[in-house]
């Protein structure tokens with residue numbers, strides 16, 4: 001089972017002109033910033049460097065679920081989280097940050113796992129077996 005601390009790292013595309021940020025943006029569930037000229041808040045408020053249009057991304061808590069071993073065996077994509085995107089569109093997800101939590105079928109918990117390479121391996125003491133995650137893929141829909 002793979003779960004995360006509710007942070008995403010992604011490139012962001014402007015909904016107005018289509019410009020994609022060169023730098024990846026971070027969106028964290030616990031981090032809200034005020035939206036200028038509004039009473040609202042969002043997890044990310046970003047102005048397009050090209051056209052100047054401002055957009056926001058807001059995470060919708062509890063809108064997803066964990067990725068399980070069965071999902072992996074079935075080759076299924078699982079929704080980890082939903083986002084309310086206004087004028088910004090996340091395009092290229094990366095598994096960055098030491099934020100992942102992996103629970104093995106034996107119940108061993110590995111915290112703060114870095115999956116930025118898409119691969120991870122360790123030893124499950126409870127099960128007395130090596131355990132690993134590999135070939136991780138993600139997409140925005």
Ligand SMILES: [Zn+2]
Nearest residue numbers: 014017048051
């Ligand atoms: Zn733009």
